[in-house]
Amino acid sequence: MLPDLRGKFDNKVTDVSQLNLEADESEMIVCYTTSTTSNEETAKGNIDETEENDNTEQYEQCVDIVECKKRLREAYGTILMYEVPLDDLDPITTALQATVNEDNEVDWDLFLSAEKETIINSYCGTHLNAFKGTWKHRFKEVASRLNFRIKNDSGDTNNWQTLIYDELKAKKKEVFYISKHNNKHKKHEIKNLLVEEKWRLKSGRFIEDIVMQAINDSTFEHPCLSYIVDLADPIWPNYFSPEETDEVRTYNFVELPDLQDEIQNCINLYDNNTLKTAADYYEFASDQKLKFSDSFEKRWIKESIMNAAGLFEEGELLNTNDFFEGDSLHTLWTFVYRAFKKSEVKAKLGERTSVSSALGKNEGRSLEFRERRERKAIGAKVDILFKKITDEVGCTEVGKHDVLVIDDKYLDDGMVKLPRTIRDMLCVLVEANPHKINQLYTIGFLMMGLNLDLLIMNVPAGKTVTRITRIKKLPFPGKPKNIRLDFLPLLEVTLMGKALMENLARIIDDRKRKAVELNTAEKATSPRLPFSFVGKSSV
Structure with a gap:
């Protein structure tokens, strides 16, 4: 556990320009921005791993020296600095010596289990990914000093997520007041x-x-x-x-499109009372003879049914107890993003950052004049980002199998983050097509627990208020005999969401050529539709 720094070391005021920032990266320091900083808000913006200390009205944070090296050369007058000796890595040494195996190998997950409390108690408000990186660096550094090898499968069970991340995220969560x-x-x-x-x-x-x-x-x-x-x-x-x-x-709601008769009939083939078991569905689907030249949607339906049936190969009940969000996305909901394989709208995977959201969060960012330029905020990260070339037309948020509508994950992502993000997407589309403000819309898929929800956002009338329209939640089948009852509607709504996005792409492209004119209008650079509110919780 990290020591009580204030009690152990004498603090001293040091000029930034005199600091030796070439110290060993495994050492840690604690930085305080003092009242000599001209703008406390600027201080918070430039060092994002800061946390207000109610007693001193200063900002305190443990950061790795390599991070300080990037940031301390910015315009801070003075700091208070403490050094943590390398002796304080002794708890890590003890933990690794206690968990090393007979092959002289250590495991990251075993280390996390042994040192969970130490790691959690050392947390002081940094971004969680940076915090993980700091501890992983310490782990590797000490293992190297002790001449221990790191196991090849070290970290495969993702103990950081279950033991550390989830608990720290809950602790870090704050309720933000508005002014x-x-x-x-x-x-x-x-x-x-x-x-x-x-x-x-x-x-x-x-x-x-x-x-x-x-x-x-x-x-x-x-x-x-x-x-x-x-x-x-x-x-x-x-x-x-x-x-x-x-x-x-x-009023002026966006209707769900009908599927082509050919595609609807293909789905209806599986609405068959004689299909009871996973094997029944799998074999029935595999018997459907489709040529490579046949419609992609038909082949996608067949493949999706076979994959869904395959989930029940080991038992009659769907087992998702050990699933994380990534497992849910790439095991249960694979059919959603695969539906876009041959579409002009592409599904981008892997915690993509929304450019539209970033534009909204940085709307007031400009050249510095009296105050330092604001730090650039990162846009919302989503599990799937739907794009038509550069136009963002929708996104997806995924939660674990056990998320309920009363859980923070659902309330934060499903009721706040996803609506805000698709509103920002709509703002960007409206800015390019202002005369179509009441025709445009954006789409969101929400997969929380074992349910899928489709959100449609549009501006029914006027130029400011956006409305969210949701479908009734659709469940993922929990047993094989429910595939026809539950999985077929999931295929239908996925194709409907895809059709809505493709239609939106056509609306975006159907516009007049712009005239060349000087930008002399008042507020000419302001968006026609205001971006989402940017508060502390969204930065």
Whole structure:
């Protein structure tokens, strides 16, 4: 465990330019930005691994020296510096000596199990990936000094996720308050709208005014600050009458497209009462003779049915107890991204960063003048990003098998992150096609637990408020005999989501040639549709 640095060492004020930053990378330091920094917000922006200390009103953080080397040369006047001697790596030495096997090999996962409490107690607010990297570096450094080899399969069981990451993420989670300044800014945006730019309900009320009322009532960051109305959120019946709720739900909604008869008939082949077991479905699908020249969708349906049946090869019940998010995506939900293999809309995998989200988070970033340039914020990372060349048209968020609608993962990703991200995508599309603001939309797939949800975001009327429309959740089959009942609708909604994105791509491309003109209009560089609210929780 790291020592009590303040009690063990005398602090000293050191000029940054005099620091020896070439020290051994395995040493650790603790940096404090002092009151001599001209702008505390700037300090927080430039060293993102900072954490407010309520007692000293300073920012304290343990960081690896190689990170400090990148950041400390920026414009800080002075820092307080402590050094942690290499002797404090002794607990790691002890742990490795206790877990080394007879072949003189050590294992990362065994080390994590042995030193879980030490690692968790040493956490002081850094990005979790950087924190993991620091500990992995220590692990390798000490193993090398002790002449221990690291096992080839070291880390394969992903103990970091289960033992460390999940617990630290829960500890790091904060509830973020919104300020009166945010409310005032939102009120100014609404006030500047012309009547014809608003969405008037049949009751005579404007939906923008209703959303503004919700913003005024809110204490914490909520999607209403991003002008998102999601009727799955239980707050909205407090603001809309039943008649208004029905109107908000149905006005100018994006309809789910019908599948081609040929494709629908292909799916209906498997809606067969005689198919009971996984083997029945697998063999029936494999008997469907399809040529390479046949439609890709037909071959995709056959392949998806066979893969779903294969999940029950070892038993009658679906076993997902050891599944992480990646396991769920690449085992249960593989058919979703494979459906886009031959589409003009491509499914990009692997924690992709949304450019649209990054544009929204950095909307006010510009050249420095009186204050230092703000640190560039990273866009939202999503499990699947759907793109038509450079246009982002949708994304996917995936959760583990046991996520419920009451869990933080569902509430944070399904009710906040995903809606905000697809709104930012819609903002970028509207900026390029402002006259089509009420025709454009974006799509989100949400796979939480063993359920799939399809979200459609659009601007039904006006130029500010976006509405989320959701389908009724569709479950993944838990046993073979339910494949026809549960899996076939999943195939249908995947093809519908794909068709919606392909249709959106056509809407985007169907536009007039732009005239060449000087950019002289007031606010010419501002987006027509405001980006999502950027608060502390989204940076």
